[in-house]
Amino acid sequence: MMTDWHIYTGAGEPHDGIERLPAPPPWRVFDGGPAVASTPADISSADLVRATTYRPDERTVQQVNAALYLRRPLLVTGPPGTGKTTLAYAVAHELKLGPVLRWSISSRTTLRDGLYRYDPLSRLYAASRREADSDPRVEDIGAHMRLGPLGTALLPRDQPRVLLIDEIDKGDLDLPNDLLGIFEDGEYEIPELVRATLESADILDAAGTTRITITRGRVRCRSFPLVVMTSNGEREFPPAFLRRCIRVELPQPDxxxxxxxxxxxxxxxxxxxxxxxxxxxxxxxxxxxxxxxxxxxxxxxxxxxxxxxxxxxxxxxxxxxxxxxxxxxx
Incomplete structure (x- = not known):
């Protein structure tokens, strides 16, 4: 039976329950800013089907709420087809947190892939064009960057985004430890912007629809995202990483x-x-x-x-x- 403390109920009906989420524990308070605009609640039709047909069990609902309250990432394990990835879409839909930010992991994935992408060749080409045209305009370095799913999820918003890190066990051995620092600090730095000593730069978000102003090359979250990491159990994770995760094991359905x-x-x-x-x-x-x-x-x-x-x-x-x-x- 669902209880009153549940923000996410698993019923699949959208509601404003996220506004009842209490303040985080003192050790999980983040003060990033200024706040960026909220994300529209529109999601694709395919994601809507995923979200509304998912049927979580009571323990899964409990663990999702624990992750919301404690501002901790959720590590979801279980056999294929048990709904590990679908859980993220169900939570985002019910709590009206916007489209899921999905980061699919492979053996070549690095932490920077999730934070941002930088194209130095396009920047070099633009610089040569400005020089050839005697263009006096200041360089727009942000035009050669784009935030990744993780980088977008950590933008300072008043409400959390849902970040799906899919099949994290396929990543490099160092990836969980690299993520651990990001999850603990709730912030990251873009070295290219820091070296440019710019007061601010505008960079596209992961969806490529909105340019976000990054101040002095640093991003710090305001509401820690609901991070759903899926694993097929193909490898073990470091104890320090597991200790900071809320864990859910999805069984085979009867x-x-x-x-x-x-x-x-x-x-x-x-x-x-x-x-x-x-x-x-x-x-x-x-x-x-x-x-x-x-x-x-x-x-x-x-x-x-x-x-x-x-x-x-x-x-x-x-x-x-x-x-x-x-x-x-x-």
Missing amino acids: EDKLKEIVRAHLAGQAADSVDIIGQFLIRQASGELATDQLLNAIYLINVASVPDRASLAQDMMPYLSAPVSNADED
Whole structure:
């Protein structure tokens, strides 16, 4: 049962509950400024579907609220298809915090990739053009930069943004420790601006729609963002990093939960799909499957009116990793 202290309820209906969020603990107060304008609540239709069809369990709701109250990042782990990334969209939609800032991690990702991008070649070209044209205008260094998802999330706003750091376990071994400093301080520096000794520079945000004024090359947050980091459990994280995260382990959904998920995504098809759900659960015992594979199978079977439902469902639900031997011969 949801309790009154929950800002995020998991119900999926947008509300202004974020305004009831109490002041942060004394050790998590940030005083960045001046405040930048709030982000419009509009999100894409695809993200809206993600957000409104997500069904969190009670413990997940509790941990999201703990992260909101404590201004701590959320580390979400679990098997594929359990809703790790979707959680970020659900929270952003319900609390009307604007579009999710998504930062997808790979083995080549660095901390600076998330903070900002800088194009020195375009700056050099612009300088040569100004020199050739005898242009007296002052250089606009901000025109050669763009904030990344993390850099945008840390802008000084009165309300937090939602930042999704997707598959953080795929990143470089040093990335969690690099993030730790940013999360603790709630601020970062853009060295190129500091070296230029500019009082201010205007830089595009991650969406590329708004130019943000950066003063003296430093950014400090005002409301710490809700950071949702997903992990498939492919590696261990440093203890210091884990100690500063609120952790959520999403389990594989059982039969009742799968029916609820199907009802949310495919209204009217859950009752006629009990056999496919059962087949999914049996196959899942022999290898790794994701919930979206089940949804794909149910949708195709119902829309195409396929006669051989079981055979098509099996083809739509291949194992994500090597199954146990002879699993498909049963």
